[in-house]
Amino acid sequence: MYLHIFPPPPPLFLSTLPSPLSSPRYTEVANNVQKEETVLSVQFVLLDCAPLKFSLVQHCNEWQGKFTQLLSLMASTRLKELHVFLQENALRLSQPPQSLVELGESLKLLETLQGDLQKIESQIPPIHEQFAILEKYEVTVDQAVHEMLEALNGEWVWFQQVVIDSDIMLKKHKDKFKGSLIFSAEEFKKKMQITVQAFSSSGPFGSGVTCELALEKVAALRGQLDTLKEEEGTIRHGLGIFKLEQPCSKDVQTLEKDLDYLQQVWEITQQWDAHWDEWKAGQFVTLQTESMENTAQAMFKKLHKLSRELKDKQWEIVDFSKNRIDQFKRTIPLISDLRNPAMRDRSGQKRVICPADDPHFLSTV
Numbered sequence: 001m002y003l004h005i006f007p008p009p010p011p012l013f014l015s016t017l018p019s020p021l022s023s024p025r026y027t028e029v030a031n032n033v034q035k036e037e038t039v040l041s042v043q044f045v046l047l048d049c050a051p052l053k054f055s056l057v058q059h060c061n062e063w064q065g066k067f068t069q070l071l072s073l074m075a076s077t078r079l080k081e082l083h084v085f086l087q088e089n090a091l092r093l094s095q096p097p098q099s100l101v102e103l104g105e106s107l108k109l110l111e112t113l114q115g116d117l118q119k120i121e122s123q124i125p126p127i128h129e130q131f132a133i134l135e136k137y138e139v140t141v142d143q144a145v146h147e148m149l150e151a152l153n154g155e156w157v158w159f160q161q162v163v164i165d166s167d168i169m170l171k172k173h174k175d176k177f178k179g180s181l182i183f184s185a186e187e188f189k190k191k192m193q194i195t196v197q198a199f200s201s202s203g204p205f206g207s208g209v210t211c212e213l214a215l216e217k218v219a220a221l222r223g224q225l226d227t228l229k230e231e232e233g234t235i236r237h238g239l240g241i242f243k244l245e246q247p248c249s250k251d252v253q254t255l256e257k258d259l260d261y262l263q264q265v266w267e268i269t270q271q272w273d274a275h276w277d278e279w280k281a282g283q284f285v286t287l288q289t290e291s292m293e294n295t296a297q298a299m300f301k302k303l304h305k306l307s308r309e310l311k312d313k314q315w316e317i318v319d320f321s322k323n324r325i326d327q328f329k330r331t332i333p334l335i336s337d338l339r340n341p342a343m344r345d346r347s348g349q350k351r352v353i354c355p356a357d358d359p360h361f362l363s364t365v
Helices: 011-016 024-035 050-094 100-121 124-136 143-150 152-202 211-241 250-280 289-309 316-338
Strands: 002-004 039-042 045-048
Touching: 050 100, 050 124, 050 143, 050 152, 100 152, 100 211, 124 143, 124 152, 143 152, 152 211, 152 250, 211 250, 250 289, 250 316, 289 316
Parallel strands: 002 045
Antiparallel strands: 039 045
């Protein structure tokens, strides 16, 4: 009596099935299966294990085929990636830098590659081992991949030489850029001195200039200063590549601070002119003396604080604007009295005689 049975693989075979990382053992397992008895007699039952043995051997062959295909894909991918890595980085290193930015990038790349040479080299033996396994099992490899594998060792020697040559080349360019940067730093100092001297002589610091023109000039100076600050940042960044510290220019900091102060003074002056133009054109009945006094007091405090901080600057516009507001403050009580209903003549009209040459007195009633 023959029974064809297809039970699951017995524990013995399950325990001996290799992982995908040990392909040679698939052949060993298949051979062990073939050695097992095909027909077994158990009491009165005769067992035919041929279908089971066939399934197990077929299973091993399929796994071995899939593994070798996967191994071929993995090995080819790793080889191509390493080839691209070597070619691209060799090209980047061998190109002479044309600017400080490119020099910094090249030096950083060189330092990284020099530190990773052993790590990169350690990738080569496993690739050869993987292709050796593929050759053992007669797995077909593309001709282009095969040629790339044959040239891998020579390509690695070439890449190491590129790193050495690039190190020498970058050192020469480093010295060249370093000298140019030091010269630029000295020229920048001279340029800043000229700019500060021009600002100190032309301002605008006097009351003879209109607020609009003064603020335009301050804006132009600020734009010029921003350009100089950008130039300074480029120089300092470049010197940092060579481990040279360049402190921030004190002239830049001083000029920026002075421009901030000067802009505040002229903006307050402009605001005061706008308020004065509004008030002097108004009627007494519409004037809010309390609001006028508060506005004048607030602006006077700002200018008073600025005058103390700028006492060594001797900027005429500061005292001029401060005195104008102070003079107006002293007229506030008089304006309040003039708004009193008792200050009327027989016709019911207010009569006020104001000095014609006093621009800070409300002459319109």
